[in-house]
Amino acid sequence: MLRRVALGALAVASPLLVVACGIGGTSSWLFVIPSLLVPVALIALAASTLRDSRRVLLPLLALGALLVGSGAGILWLPAPASTWLMAFGLGLLPLLVVGLGFAVTFDAGGDRE
Amino acid sequence: MSPSGGSSAWWVALAYLLLVFAIGWWSARRTRTPRDFFIAGQGIGLFVTGLATMSAAFSGFVFLGGPGLTYRIGVGSLFIVLPAGYTAGMLCWVLAGKLRALAGVHEVFTIPDVVALRYPGRAPRGLAAIGVLLGSVAYLGLQIRALGLLLQMMLGLDSALWAMLLGLLVLTLYSAVGGMIAGVYTDVAQGFLMVVGAVVVFLIALRSTGGWGEMTSAIAASETFGPSFLDPLGRIGALQAFGYFFVFGVGVLGQPQMLHKFFMIADARKLRWLPLVLGGSQALCLLIWIGIGLAVPALVASGALAAPARPDEAAPLFLSTQAPELVTGLVFAAIVSAIMSTADSFLNIGSAALVRDLPRALGRRVHDELLWGRLAVFVISALAALFAWFYGDLIAMLGTFAFGVFGAALAPALAVGSSWARPTATAATASIATGLVATVALELLARWGKSPLAEGAVPAAAALGCSLTVFLAVSWWTGASGRCGAAPGVARQLGIDDPS
DSSP, X not given: OHHHHXXXXXXHHHHHXXXXXXXXXXXXXXXXXXXXXXXXXXXXHHHTTSTTGGGGXXXXXXXXXXXXXXXXXXXXXXXXXXHHXXXXXXXXXXXXXXXXXXHHTOOOOGGGO | OOOOSOHHHHHHHHHHHXXXXXXXXXXXXXXXXXXXXXXXXXXXXXXXXXXXXXXXXXXXXXXIIHHHHHHHHGGGGGGTTTTHHHHHHHHIIIIIHHHHHHHHHSOOOSHHHHHHHHSOSHHHHHHHHHHHHHHHHHHHHHHHHHHHHHHHHHHTOSOHHHHHHHHHXXXXXXXXXXXXXXXXXXHHHXXXXXXXXXXXXXXXXXXXXXXXXXXXXXXXXXSSSOGGGGSTTTTSOHHHHHHHHHHHHHGGGGOHHHHHHHHHBSOGGGGGGHHHHHHHXXXXXXXXXXXXXXXXXXXXXXXXXXXXXXXXXXXXXXXXXXXXXXXXXXXXXXXXHHHHHHHHHHHHHHHHIIIIIHHHHTTOOOSOHHHHHHHHHHHHHXXXXXXXXXXXXXXXXXXXXXXXXXXXXXXXXXXXXXXXXXXXXXXXXXHHHHHHHHHHHHHHHHHTTOOOSOTXXXXXXHHHHHHHHXXXXXXXXXXXXXXXXXXXXXXXXXXXXXXX
């Protein structure tokens, strides 16, 4: 299920990226959604190969929410508050969420070797 | 041009070079086999892997190109560094464990080796090797340009060419002697110096401008820069900003200089904390991008600093005028570290592509890979020097192109293909070829003013989008559901042997 959702997201997102690059103008904003969606979909696809992929769902959803929320935040907040958020908040928050999420859900892949 | 920095700065820089040569000499004595040369004997730990990966990834691009780009386009340049918050974790989730698992069982020294295991046949491996070679030459060209600029300002040379050749000579000899063992252990020392240098520079940037509030106020109030400089998108549009975000956020999955380090880790269990070590060290290093990138416009706006002649001179100009002598030496050494650690990784990776992957893709084997690998370093250096000399844009633009070559050529085949059984060798071949051709063609057309893309579109982003689309489409078209083209053992190590 997770693999199908991830592949579906990639299948929608990747041509959309190309189309947005070709058209430009106001459709430039079309580029925003797939550029945020693809990293999450790639992690979800990789998670689908784990023995227990459900463990990754929470950090994955948190990352997705962070990307969307922070994208909206920096575009909504006025400068210099948005500058501060970009410089310090948007790097560190995902770093902690993804870093700790990976550590907690880590699968050494013992059966792979 | 008069030299920058005082005598203390020179002593610090000299001490650094001696340290690097000492580590290189020590580690060269341990380089006896191709396994040592290409993957450091597969015996490194968590912090060595984390720092070495960071220092291989962060180069003159971050330390010189980043501040220069920020000076030109404003805060929008941060869209290049924002993905660093999640890319370390994404790399580990998507590829690190799988690459380590493959390297633990098979003779895997290079990324094209991985491609060959996953996609049987000569074409995917050969095209991947061409991609690695092309990207390595471009990335190495970036380092040579950055080193030339730095040495030119430090030595006060009028000739950028002589400064560039001097740095190239040191770098090439060092890499040819030590190979990847020298690379990995000096990467650690260099990575540590980069982190310390970046933090110190950030503090100096805050002090010299009166703090964060004063710095942003000075920029917003100036006629030259104005409030739009600080807007989230800076002076660029959404297409360009998110194009950078996409290229650097997804293309990272095709960067051989980073992926290569995952082969070397001694124990797969060490990967658990790698995202925090790698991402944390990256976040600290990026303080130099933000610090100098905003401090120089603020100082120029307030009249405390003359505007740099070229945006790429922002960082050396700031250091030579705002930092104490000793700190200038330390940070110049940190920047040289960033350049050299990345450059020797690319010399190694590029030489492996030339003497190992391309011949094997053609059905031949080079008799003495270690010897020819060392000789290939000189050929690649010469190609990169030529490329650097003829490329005329900002360091950051060259970096985006080089990063884009790797991303568009390799990221879909590696990232998607290692987690999904269906993709075939045909899909990988089509995707890698599309990525390579699209990146180069779109870049050339953009430079000639004939880009078919919308205004502001990043060529590398469009190329990566094309490559991913082609990979998915051809996979569905040519692949059989639940059947993996890779050998059963490889599929099991990748975790794609179970079609359910």
